[in-house]
Amino acid sequence: MLTDSHCHLDSAEFDADRAEVLARARAAGINRILIPGVDIASSRKAVALAASDPMLFAAVGIHPGNALQVHPTDWDELETLARQPKVVAIGEIGLDYAWEHIPAARQQEVLQRQLNLAARLGLPVILHLREARRAQTPACARDLLAMVQQWIETRQQDADTCHARRRPDAAPSPGVFHAFSASLDMAQTVIRLGFFIGVAGPVTFQNSRRLQEIVAALPLEHILLETDSPVLSPHPYRGQRNEPARLRLIADKIGLLHHHTIAEVAAITTENARRLFGWE
Secondary structure (H helix, E strand, O other): OEEEOOEOOOOHHHOOOHHHHHHHHHHOOEEEEEEEOOOHHHHHHHHHHHHHOOOEEEEEOOOHHHHHHOOOOHHHHHHHHHOOOOEEEEEEEEEEOOOOOOOHHHHHHHHHHHHHHHHHHOOOEEEEEEOOOOOOOOHHHHHHHHHHHHHHHHHHHHHHHOOOOOOOOOOOOOEEEOOOOOOHHHHHHHHHOOOEEEEOHHHHOOOOHHHHHHHHHOOHHHEEEOOOEOOOOOOOOOOOOOOHHHHHHHHHHHHHHHOOOHHHHHHHHHHHHHHHHOOO
């Protein structure tokens, strides 16, 4: 069985055939799908979808690309949504310096409030990271790493004083860096901090040798599989609408890189997701 740890199933691109998409996912051996929010509206929809089907779970959050649209009343609603039974993470949150019209300081402010919320509720985070176009230095990775390092230092203090919602046997990991595309050094650093690395469709692309080398160097025990549907469709469907059933192509590629069968990759990564998100 496979787990799609990041799928925007709430997207309007699935409105016409969402039931058929889920049927194909089940037929492909997908047993869990996590739907992350990117703003209040999508977070509401993710929570509603999760309540409608046993295989679906939700995360709630505000994407850095939406940092300028946050209304002061959104914070109370976000916390209310985060306390719903099938919400297992805060996300998709993070920093994205490719959105040059959104000041980095504003993105960092929105991220910090959500990191604080995750700490209060004992939930892991789903982190987005993208550098500015034509960036000469990895400024986004540097800033995000500094923020999460500081957050981790205070996270345990918050957990000691606030009720933690994760199951007792959930991993102590603070979260996952989703659709990872940074350097091997960055991956190894965040793994040392306890994070998982999300691997998506680009690992199957024929021109993604660097990403394949990074994934091959990482321990499977720190990898999560994800489609990031409806985008990032794996080879040979690159450029088409993505969906969870194509997760098997990603698992197969990781198996080749790690010299494991797809069944072994499925077992390890599904257990990783269970430990992180604390579901049955």
